[in-house]
Each structure stands twice: as C-alpha cells, then as structure tokens.
Amino acid sequence: MDQLDLLRRLSIPGTSKMVLLVMDGLGGLPGPNGLTELEAAHTPHLDALAREGICGMSTPITPGITPGSGPGHLGLFGYDPLAYDIGRGVLEALGIDFALGSDDLAARGNFCTVDPATGFITDRRAGRIPTEVGARLVAKLRQISLPGVEVFVEPVKEYRFVLVLRGSGLADGLTETDPQQTGVPPLPVKALRPEAERTAELLNQWLAEARRLLADEYPANSLNLRGLAKVPPIPKMPDVFQMRCGAIATYPMYRGIARLVGMDVLPTGDTIEDEVATLRQHWDKYDFFFFHVKKTDSNGEDGNFEGKKAVIEHVDQIIPEIMALKPNVLMVTGDHSTPWALKSHSWHALPVLLWGDYVCPDGVQAFGERACMAGGLGHLRHLDLMPLLMAHAGRLTKYGA
Amino acid sequence: MDQLDLLRRLSIPGTSKMVLLVMDGLGGLPGPNGLTELEAAHTPHLDALAREGICGMSTPITPGITPGSGPGHLGLFGYDPLAYDIGRGVLEALGIDFALGSDDLAARGNFCTVDPATGFITDRRAGRIPTEVGARLVAKLRQISLPGVEVFVEPVKEYRFVLVLRGSGLADGLTETDPQQTGVPPLPVKALRPEAERTAELLNQWLAEARRLLADEYPANSLNLRGLAKVPPIPKMPDVFQMRCGAIATYPMYRGIARLVGMDVLPTGDTIEDEVATLRQHWDKYDFFFFHVKKTDSNGEDGNFEGKKAVIEHVDQIIPEIMALKPNVLMVTGDHSTPWALKSHSWHALPVLLWGDYVCPDGVQAFGERACMAGGLGHLRHLDLMPLLMAHAGRLTKYGA
Numbered sequence: 185m186d187q188l189d190l191l192r193r194l195s196i197p198g199t200s201k202m203v204l205l206v207m208d209g210l211g212g213l214p215g216p217n218g219l220t221e222l223e224a225a226h227t228p229h230l231d232a233l234a235r236e237g238i239c240g241m242s243t244p245i246t247p248g249i250t251p252g253s254g255p256g257h258l259g260l261f262g263y264d265p266l267a268y269d270i271g272r273g274v275l276e277a278l279g280i281d282f283a284l285g286s287d288d289l290a291a292r293g294n295f296c297t298v299d300p301a302t303g304f305i306t307d308r309r310a311g312r313i314p315t316e317v318g319a320r321l322v323a324k325l326r327q328i329s330l331p332g333v334e335v336f337v338e339p340v341k342e343y344r345f346v347l348v349l350r351g352s353g354l355a356d357g358l359t360e361t362d363p364q365q366t367g368v369p370p371l372p373v374k375a376l377r378p379e380a381e382r383t384a385e386l387l388n389q390w391l392a393e394a395r396r397l398l399a400d401e402y403p404a405n406s407l408n409l410r411g412l413a414k415v416p417p418i419p420k421m422p423d424v425f426q427m428r429c430g431a432i433a434t435y436p437m438y439r440g441i442a443r444l445v446g447m448d449v450l451p452t453g454d455t456i457e458d459e460v461a462t463l464r465q466h467w468d469k470y471d472f473f474f475f476h477v478k479k480t481d482s483n484g485e486d487g488n489f490e491g492k493k494a495v496i497e498h499v500d501q502i503i504p505e506i507m508a509l510k511p512n513v514l515m516v517t518g519d520h521s522t523p524w525a526l527k528s529h530s531w532h533a534l535p536v537l538l539w540g541d542y543v544c545p546d547g548v549q550a551f552g553e554r555a556c557m558a559g560g561l562g563h564l565r566h567l568d569l570m571p572l573l574m575a576h577a578g579r580l581t582k583y584g585a
Numbered sequence: 586m587d588q589l590d591l592l593r594r595l596s597i598p599g600t601s602k603m604v605l606l607v608m609d610g611l612g613g614l615p616g617p618n619g620l621t622e623l624e625a626a627h628t629p630h631l632d633a634l635a636r637e638g639i640c641g642m643s644t645p646i647t648p649g650i651t652p653g654s655g656p657g658h659l660g661l662f663g664y665d666p667l668a669y670d671i672g673r674g675v676l677e678a679l680g681i682d683f684a685l686g687s688d689d690l691a692a693r694g695n696f697c698t699v700d701p702a703t704g705f706i707t708d709r710r711a712g713r714i715p716t717e718v719g720a721r722l723v724a725k726l727r728q729i730s731l732p733g734v735e736v737f738v739e740p741v742k743e744y745r746f747v748l749v750l751r752g753s754g755l756a757d758g759l760t761e762t763d764p765q766q767t768g769v770p771p772l773p774v775k776a777l778r779p780e781a782e783r784t785a786e787l788l789n790q791w792l793a794e795a796r797r798l799l800a801d802e803y804p805a806n807s808l809n810l811r812g813l814a815k816v817p818p819i820p821k822m823p824d825v826f827q828m829r830c831g832a833i834a835t836y837p838m839y840r841g842i843a844r845l846v847g848m849d850v851l852p853t854g855d856t857i858e859d860e861v862a863t864l865r866q867h868w869d870k871y872d873f874f875f876f877h878v879k880k881t882d883s884n885g886e887d888g889n890f891e892g893k894k895a896v897i898e899h900v901d902q903i904i905p906e907i908m909a910l911k912p913n914v915l916m917v918t919g920d921h922s923t924p925w926a927l928k929s930h931s932w933h934a935l936p937v938l939l940w941g942d943y944v945c946p947d948g949v950q951a952f953g954e955r956a957c958m959a960g961g962l963g964h965l966r967h968l969d970l971m972p973l974l975m976a977h978a979g980r981l982t983k984y985g986a
Contacts, residue, residue, distance in 0.1 A: 187647070190650070190667065194650070542931070542933075544614055544933060544955075545615065546955060546958055547955060558959060559958075560642075560954075562642065562963060562964030563963075564648060568647065568648035568649065569648075571647065571648055571649025571650060571932075572648050572932075573649075574649060575648075575649035575650070575651065575931075575932040580649060580651065580932070582651045582652065582929075582930055583646060583651060583652055583653060583666070584653035584655045584666065584671065585655055585671070585672070585673035585676045585812060
C-alpha cells in the first residue's frame with residue numbers, strides 16, 4: 185500500500201496544532217573548530233526542546249542521494265520524492281502565483297551573458313542584474329508569439345524569469361539549455377521522447393527569437409531555460425491528512441511547492457519576524473503550519489559558515505514566540521543538508537527534533553548532528569516524518585483491528 | 586521478492602529451540618518519576634539478558650502507525666501487516682475460538698438501540714447490556730436461516746457478538762452498517778465489488794429478520810454489523826520456516842492469530858505460571874514457541890502505570906524458568922506500545938531484546954526504552970525480527986553463492 189493511501193485512510197480531524205519548522209539546508213559539516221554550523225550555533229531554546237523532545241537523523245530520499253528543493257520538501261510533506269517528480273519550472277511558476285494548468289509547460293529562465301563574438305557563456309547569471317532590469321527584459325520577450333500556443337513570460341527576481349507555454353499536445357521530457365558552465369555555448373532543447381518533439385521545436389524557436397531581441401542588452405544578452413516540465417497529478421495534503429494546512433515562506437519556490445500539495449500560502453514579509461507574525465495571525469485558522477526559513481541554505485551555498493550559524497541563532501531566538509502559541513507538536517529539521525564545506529545541497533542525513541505531547545525523551549542534550557546521531561528516533565527517512573508528526577498530534581487512528 | 590518467499594527459500598530444519606516472549610503493549614512512556622513502566626520495573630533477570638544479549642527498538646509497522654492486535658502480531662511473525670489485512674470480523678471470531686474456515690464470512694455484531702418511531706440510532710452499544718442479556722438475544726437470533734448458507738451467531742461480551750455465514754461463493758468487500766454516530770439509521774450492507782452482491786443480499790436479509798426479532802427487546806432493539814471479512818489466504822509458519830510452532834496464550838484472540846498463521850495452539854490456563862508450565866510440558870515437541878502475556882496491555886489500556894509495571898516484574902520472575910529449559914535463542918518484545926499515558930495502543934517504537942547463541946553484546950545494561958534506543962540492533966521493524974531470531978538459531982542458510 186502506498187504510504188499516502190495508508191495515511192489517507194488513517195488520518196482523522198482534531199483540534200491539535202502542528203508546526204513543521206524547516207531550516208532550508210540545515211545539515212552541515214564540521215568547521216575549523218570541529219563543530220558543524222548547527223553545533224557551533226548558540227541555540228539555548230532549540231537545545232531545551234531537544235532535551236524535552238526526541239531526536240534523530242533523517243535522510244531526505246535514500247542514503248547518498250542529494251535532493252533538490254522539490255524532492256526535499258515533498259519528502260518532508262509525506263510524498264515519496266521518487267514517485268512524485270516535480271520539475272523546477274513548475275515550482276518556479278507556482279512560486280510567483282502563476283495559475284498553472286494541466287496543459288501548461290513551464291520553464292525556469294535565467295538571463296545570462298555570452299561573448300558576442302563566440303556565443304560562449306561568460307556569466308550564467310548575467311551579473312545578477314537588478315530585478316527592475318529583469319522585468320524590463322521580460323516585457324520585451326512578451327513580443328514573441330508561437331504558432332498554436334499561448335506564451336507567458338513572467339519576471340521572478342534578478343536574472344530569473346518563468347516561461348510558460350499553454351496549449352494542447354505540449355509534452356515534457358525535454359533537456360535544459362544551461363550547460364552549467366561558462367566557456368561553452370547554450371545547448372538546444374532536445375526531446376527525450378517522441379511526444380515532446382514538437383514542444384522542443386517551439387521552445388527552440390522561442391529561444392532564437394529571444395536571443396535576437398536581447399542581443400544589445402549587455403550583460404543580459406542571452407538566456408537559458410531549465411527544468412522544463414508540466415504539473416504532475418498529486419494528492420492534496422488537506423485531503424490526505426484531513427487538516428487545514430498553512431504555509432509561511434519568504435521565497436517563491438517554497439510557496440510554490442506548498443501550493444502544489446494543497447496548502448494555503450499565507451502572505452508574509454521578508455524576515456523571520458514577519459513569518460512569526462504571520463504564524464501568530466493565522467494560528468486559529470489552521471491545524472498544520474509549514475514554516476520555512478531560507479537563509480540557512482543560502483549561506484551554506486555561499487560557503488559561509490558564520491553566516492549559516494547566525495541564521496540558526498536567529499531562528500533559535502524566535503522559538504519562544506512559536507512555543508508561546510502552544511503547539512501540540514513541533515518538528516524542527518531541514519529539507520536537506522547544505523554544508524558550508526560543499527557550498528551546495530548534499531546527501532547527508534540531517535538532524536530532526538520532535539517535541540510535543542507523548543514523545544519519549546531520549547536524553548539528547550542539544551540539537552546538533554552528533555547528538556542527534558544517538559537520538560531515540562534513530563535514523564529515519566523524510567517520508568517517515570509526517571506520520572510521526574501526525575501520530576504525536578493524535579491525528580492518526582489505529583491500523584487494523 | 587516478498588520477505589516470506591525469501592525466508593521460505595532460506596529456512597532449514599534444525600534442533601535449536603526458540604522462544605518469542607511477547608508482552609502485549611510493552612512499550613510505554615515516562616511516568617511521574619520520569620521512567621517508563623518497563624524502566625521503573627525491577628527486572629534483574631531481563632536486565633541480565635540485556636547485558637548478555639543485544640537490544641534495539643522496533644517499529645511495529647512504519648513510523649507513526651499504531652497497529653491493532655492483528656497487524657502487531659503479524660509483523661512479529663514475519664508477515665508484512667500492510668500486505669496481509671485481517672478483518673475485524675475475523676479477529677473477533679478468532680477471539681472466541683471459533684474455528685473459521687476458508688469459506689466463512691465473519692462479522693462483528695453490536696446490539697444497539699434505535700428510536701422505534703424513526704429507526705434512528707440512539708445508543709450504538711445498547712446501554713452496554715449485561716453479557717447474559719447478549720447471550721439470550723444471540724440464542725433468539727439463531728432462529729434465522731438463510732438460503733444456501735449455514736449461519737452461526739455467537740455471543741462475545743456485553744453488546745458484542747459474532748455472525749458467521751458459511752457456504753461457497755461468499756465474498757468480502759462489503760460495507761459496514763454502523764454509521765458510527767447516533768441520530769441516523771443503520772446503513773445497509775453494500776457490495777464494494779460485483780462478486781459480493783449475493784453476500785450483501787443475504788446479510789441484508791439476515792439483518793431485516795434480526796431487527797424484526799429484536800423489535801421488543803429495548804434497549805437492544807436493533808443491531809449493526811462491522812468488519813465483514815473472510816480469512817485471507819496466508820502462508821503457514823511451519824511451511825515458511827520449516828519448524829514446529831507452538832503458541833501459548835491466555836486470551837482467545839492471540840490463540841486465534843497464532844492458529845491463523847499455522848501454529849499449534851497449546852492448551853493452557855489463565856496465569857503466567859500456567860503458561861510456563863505449558864511451555865515446559867511441550868518443550869520437546871516444538872522448535873519455536875510464541876509465548877504471549879496479555880496483561881501488560883490491559884493495564885496500559887487502563888492507564889495503570891503501577892499495574893503494568895507489576896505485570897512486567899511478574900514476567901521477569903519467570904525468566905529463570907524459561908532459561909532453565911535452555912533455549913538457544915530468546916527474543917523479548919511486544920506487539921506494540923500501550924503507554925499508560927495514552928490508555929491505548931500507540932505508534933511508538935518499543936524495546937526488543939535478543940539473547941542467544943552468537944549475538945554480539947552491545948553494552949546495554951538494562952532492558953528499557955532509553956537503554957534500547959542506543960542498542961546494537963539499532964531501529965528495526967517488526968518484520969525484521971523473525972529473520973533475526975531464525976538466523977541466531979542457525980535456521981537460515983546463505984542467500985546466493
């Protein structure tokens with residue numbers, strides 16, 4: 185039996201409140217002093233929760249597999265990330281409130297810089313042009329039309345935009361144009377299956393016209409498309425878990441994935457304090473809150489040990505405000521590891537802390553990688569976390585007589 | 586490959602003796618002094634076995650899922666509880682030692698009260714009528730005959746009874762009549778698949794006659810049927826494991842589950858001492874013994890911390906008598922947790938102790954939740970336990986060349 189089917193069968197409504205606090209890219213590796221970002225951080229409130237709760241390590245997908253943001257979060261939400269494959273383009277479109285339909289094909293677009301003489305990429309992010317410049321270029325790209333399909337181009341932030349083609353017969357199974365390195369030209373879109381041939385042709389036609397329009401727009405004189413995908417059919421969390429789900433996230437992609445699984449995305453600001461205020465404001469209206477903190481990951485990606493540590497300490501400071509709302513169950517973890525030493529997402533299992541009614545405290549004294557390796561939850565998969573959260577909140581009935 | 590297929594392929598006969606000692610609902614939660622029922626219990630013999638053996642934590646099904654008695658035991662016996670679904674009617678019939686056959690369809694029956702004017706349910710348990718009244722009403726219901734099938738009605742306790750139809754062509758895949766609320770009428774039995782249409786008709790005919798016979802029997806003037814099910818086809822332990830299996834249990838339901846998987850149910854008395862005497866008496870005739878202790882669970886269900894602790898201490902006292910029989914392998918665990926604090930089955934992983942030839946002692950000093958969380962077996966699923974028991978008894982040959 186698929187786990188979502190089992191959970192759909194066992195989930196029951198209730199009045200308990202659950203918070204899933206996700207520090208993006210939480211897991212780390214030892215720094216110069218031998219401690220990880222989380223271990224080095226001064227986190228008296230998280231440590232107190234670890235002492236009262238039960239801890240463990242969680243593997244996002246399977247051991248050794250590094251997840252993207254989509255699979256990392258799908259696992260956290262109880263969806264098998266190997267069964268539900270969500271393209272980056274879809275996430276990006278959902279994240280800017282674009283109303284994607286089932287006939288839509290979405291791509292994440294990146295403006296880039298190419299050498300006008302050779303056509304080789306010199307900067308994959310076009311010098312991180314300001315958002316206003318990106319918006320002006322997007323307006324220019326809206327001139328392009330394609331035969332038989334509607335075309336939408338939407339700005340995101342800095343050098344990023346979304347391209348959506350709408351029409352019957354569009355298919356995914358397409359390669360990306362970004363070669364992921366400089367000194368080489370962008371790649372053409374290729375169909376990975378016969379049904380996608382026409383879609384690939386349309387996209388290459390669009391790319392050619394777009395590059396012509398951008399030719400004089402140095403440094404954003406070219407572009408790439410990534411994560412070309414359609415929306416997969418996916419069960420909705422409120423249906424599966426019989427609960428009202430609210431999502432609080434400052435970054436579009438995480439709002440997008442939350443919306444995809446059926447959560448209500450709650451308007452919030454740019455800071456962690458804004459997110460806490462949003463949580464407080466909507467506390468009575470939801471059973472389950474997904475609370476996403478982005479900058480742990482951003483600092484990990486930058487290789488900034490101290491920066492990541494500081495974000496974790498910032499989160500620690502708002503723990504009392506969350507606890508003041510009296511959640512029945514609080515789970516703290518990340519979607520994946522982003523160790524400063526790797527400057528990227530990684531496969532490492534990461535700490536998870538479960539606090540709430542009916543946990544059996546395990547003697548773990550602090551929230552950190554090494555402490556959690558000996559935790560009473562043992563070594564779990566992300567897929568196991570929602571069932572545990574639901575169980576401790578009294579939201580799962582018995583299986584079998 | 587299904588695990589049972591693998592075990593069937595690898596199991597070999599031998600002369601070793603195995604005991605699986607199951608304290609029902611063993612796992613607990615901290616009490617007022619911070620220790621769980623098992624931790625608080627004085628268990629010098631179990632602690633000695635823990636020091637000589639190897640310990641761990643076992644999850645009955647998957648994390649967060651609370652098992653009923655059927656799935657909890659199936660997992661212990663090596664059967665995937667998500668693959669073998671035993672209906673409530675079947676368990677109820679097994680629980681009164683009813684000899685269910687493969688042509689039988691069993692249902693749990695509940696007497697209830699309906700408003701004579703509207704037919705709406707006013708009490709789903711008919712005021713919990715005394716067991717004697719239930720037995721008299723069951724005798725009355727035995728008047729009903731149905732075309733082409735044998736009908737059995739058996740009392741259970743208070744307002745509960747078992748209905749069994751016996752005949753070829755009966756099929757499960759049937760809805761229950763209990764709407765699980767008052768103020769509405771009982772539901773008809775509906776077939777969820779075409780093969781079950783005739784069975785549904787027979788059951789509705791029986792229900793109509795039963796309600797006519799009960800019309801004047803206030804408060805038990807109506808009834809409901811739940812968990813309508815047939816015995817699923819299930820491999821037998823002696824075939825899978827190449828061993829003679831004896832079951833010792835004081836409560837009918839556990840004898841029933843043991844019989845279902847092909848164990849010989851050994852006659853015993855009501856006490857743990859009776860069970861030990863039965864074990865001693867049959868020691869030479871079996872390879873594997875399932876030894877079930879019920880009252881840990883009963884006390885957990887009652888929220889009785891001290892009572893559950895006392896039952897565990899009682900079990901500890903009979904350990905020397907079991908060890909005097911010189912088993913090669915002894916495994917001690919439970920089918921699930923029944924923490925006093927929850928007064929019900931729960932999802933919590935629970936301690937498991939493996940003692941015997943060729944274990945690698947892990948340094949665990951006492952048998953308890955927190956000690957076992959750090960045990961050398963790590964965190965297992967119930968499904969993993971029979972293979973470990975068999976392996977340590979020298980009963981599994983190598984997989985592959």
